[in-house]
Amino acid sequence: MSEAIVGVEPSRETTRTRRADSLWWSTAREVLLKNPMGATGAIILLALIIGGLGAPLIAPHDPLEQFRGSRFETPSMAHWAGTDALSRDLFSRILYGLRASLMVSIVAVGIGTVVGVSLGLIAGYAGGIADSVIMRFVDTMMAFPGLILAIGLLAVFGVGLQSVALALGIGAWPNFARLARGQMLAERPRDYVTAARALGASSKRIIFRHISINAMPPLIVQVALSMATAVLAEAALGFLGIGTVAPNPSLGSLINDARARLDLPYLLIFPAAALGLFLLSLNLLADAINDALDPHRQRR
Amino acid sequence: MNILDLGSGHLSRRGLLKGGAIGAAGLAGAALIGCGSDDDNPGATATSSGGGGGGTASPTPTPQVSDIKRGGTLLVDSGEPNPNVLNFGFNIRNRPIQHSVWEQLIGLTEDYQIRPVLAETFEANADSSAVHIVLRQGVEFHNGRPLTADDVAYSIDFFSNAESSGQLKGPLSQGISEVKVADNRTLDIIFNGPRPALADMFCLTRIVDRDTARNIPDMKDLVGTGPFKFTSYTPDVGYRLEANENYWQEGLPYLDAIEGKPYADVAARELAIRSGELHWADGMSYARVAALRSDANVKAVTRGKAGMNYLGLVVNKAPFDDVRVRRAASLAIDRQRLSDEFAEGVVAGTTLPWPPESPAYHADQDFPAGVAYDPDTAAALIEEAGAAGTQITIQAGAGDQEAATLGQYLQDDLNAVGLPTELVILEASVAVEQIRDRTVQSNAWLAVHGFANYAHPGSMVNAAQQYTVPNPSHFEDTDYEQLLDRMQSAALGSSELAEMVTEFNQRLTWDNAWILGLVSSEQYRVMHASLKGDEGGNLSVAKGAFSEWWLDA
């Protein structure tokens, strides 16, 4: 998607000497221990994931419960982030908004990864007509402005979180396909593929066992970036009023609600901070992973 | 957006029919009616009336002729016009064009008397089975063609045919058996029986130019006899109307021109009104109306109780097939909270589809006297019906922010009495379709409707689909159907009709309880202080609309 956060380019050149299992550990070590930005991102993200996924356990109130007579209350001990127009606990709504955002982006990126990587690997491995057809389609999809494609798709699927996840997944797969195909083209002529083929391994086995593991590092970066894009798009759709179904909160819809009552800044500050931190942590982490996986990049 | 417009569209219907009660004397008897008083007060309508549920008439003096300033261009906004329903629909966005370009045979004064417009005489026969019409002399269409009786016949036919739309079609096509044109200025319209309520429709039927009427949906030739001529329209940019120098009313209009500019949304409109970049805007939200009241440069006015937000119940499936559950739902709704919070104190809770001015309105049958907030009784009734814990769904259209918000209040109210409620937001057009096609899938739906106070209560219950049989609720009852039939033919002002209305109200709010009124929907507009002549928000068939407005710049 064109409005993906383009500050980071997934590195295409990565070490292939490292073994896949040790790669995870070394990457994690580099990201978490040697890169303070990465560590910060990871900690914030972890906290937000716990807050979002654990919302049913952590949230002090039901996000839909209306405390009659407590309309537009400023933050207090009873309501940490205040209450909204329908006297609901804003803090709990933010947690559930995070949860929705997480779920949508995980499903969207999941769809994007599975569909995109499969098609990309097939295109790269098979070549010929299959490659042309798939990549032409990828080119076309990538020509669409992501958010506008999602709005168009939502018109087809109807509003709601599932639709948003599906629409964003459809927007996300071409990136993965392009990436996976590139990896496949790079890996195919390598010795271990030739060796596997000589040993009589099937195409399927070669693709999914051997190549996909080695194509992993740049994919991880792409996943992190796509997560950030999905979170952003989900919030934007919520803001435009076509993302979530009332009364369920989304970070974007909470911010849109705040726009109508600028005299009550707490309505804006808390959801905006939650969304901002969420995206910031994803970006920091994607950066750090990218740095860790890129041997050519100079350490800062 | 769609549903919002639908709601507003309905609202405006009452605007058209403000004072629509064509006096009790109305058309019953052979009274000659075409003699509207010329001194009716332009300002004699409601000013904003808080949560009072309707306007209170506060006469303001008619501006002295010497005060009136001529000229200037009025800048208005009610949104992008919808050409598909331009001259017959009740779309709020079309109103400035509708009221400027076209006129009807008759209009109404603020005190419900018939006011002659294009008809000089509009005379019903003894049993209200026909009217005799003599047209005003010397009226010309904007294209210079003189108005004739054939144009009236054409217009009636035009609005009776299938491509036209709205409430006009049914009554005109079913109620009129013949239009006899006697000469250029005289015609007789014969009804298929005594139709005391049918005259209501002539306040709505705009007289169109037969040469160009077919082009109206293309927004190209909009030709009428009204005070302003249509000159141009560009989508998303706006339209321009210019004063009709040959207007039949001497000295009118005061303004040189009207320009319509669609603003992106309510916030942009509010900004433009505050700065004087816009003089008049329609369709403001409650919160914006409340906020604008403190601005000295802005007047926020209401036309009084113009419609009703309601919850329609689907009664052919559980749990609302049990009338006890329906009554319980009505008792469970905290209408005072809806008024205070949802409507920001701007309008009141209501259960009756009539404005307080209507003879059909009975305060003792409305909220709070009729149906009060009583969650305990509600919970007990639901328990008694064995419906406690039944999951129900309420649907609203996507983009209709007001319905979505109302739904969330109702959710809380109904959850509290043992009906766990889910809010279903449908794609806007699907929501409209399901109501229209009577295929609502949920247990209940949220919508707004304007209860045009037709002269005759029978007109409303015959026109609004929630009350007719069949209806989207699937409510059927032989006695009720007979009641509707009897209401159609009952004479205006008769004690029988009053009894029937009482019975209708009782059935609607309690006995059968299939449409639950929630809060009034009032028709608000805001205007810059420099705009004069519409102090009462007076844009309706009752008055010459824009023709008597002027700018005190």
Added chain:
Amino acid sequence: MGRYVVRRLIEAVPVLVLASLLVFSLLHFIPGDPASALADPEATQEEVQALRERLGLDRPVLVQLKNWWLSLLQGDLGDSFRTGRPVSEMIRINALPTLELATVSYMLTLTLGISFGVMAGVKVRSAWDWGVSLSTVVFIAIPNFVFGVVLLWLLAFTFGWLPIGGRVAIWDDPVAGIKTLILPALTLGLTQAAVLARYTRTAVSQVTQQQYVMTARAKGLAERVVVVRHVLKNSLIPTITLSGLQVASILTGSVVIERVFSRPGLGRVVVDSVQARDIPTIQGTLLVLVSVFILVNLIADLLYGVVDPRIRLES
């Protein structure tokens, strides 16, 4: 070079055709019926059917597709269901405020993005660099609409310096026009400038550490000369591609930003049309936007080819 341009142009054609097919087919899977949405809520079934026929929705899908393509070739995007006017006219009119916003935002993006990026990149690890890097990280993370609402709250609501929203055409009233443009343009411009600054910084810092730059510095060339002659020339090559992509980001961003500031424009056309099921308008707008993006990317690629001749030879 000429052959390269022609090849890139030819490559863009199937993408456009496929995109138009995609746009067309997408909207024919929409549940519900546009005619129903447009008709008066109280219209009867026959009335809806009559409207459907008038709009051509009763014809077979393939016929509709053929007609759509045929009229596309004549530059006709059809008539809007909603307004009855040609879609091309609606796009032309609404493109104006969007282009106005996008142009000003883009100028902000380029000037701020490149200047801050270069300043940080030539002095890596300086206070400047840290300041720029930190603020770009934050600006990249904050969604543009959040930033927009914050600016709205601060500068328009709290201080009252600028209008809450709306648009005044600059040629009608220059002062009011600029006032209504400042906040949305700042919002879009700053968020995109952060992306560009960050990218430029990386590119510049990589180039400054190249051998030839070090050599130039060692030769005692003035820093200004080093930066302009050696660093900028080489580091701005990748920046061109990104700034091309940013045109798309800014146009897309304006859909949301127009909403924040209640501005008219293409964003409003898209959202309104989706809600009203105005198929010709959605199709036309999507297609025009996609074509613009394809064109912008093409121009960026060609520019890239001009500054870096290696590109033309590769692939």
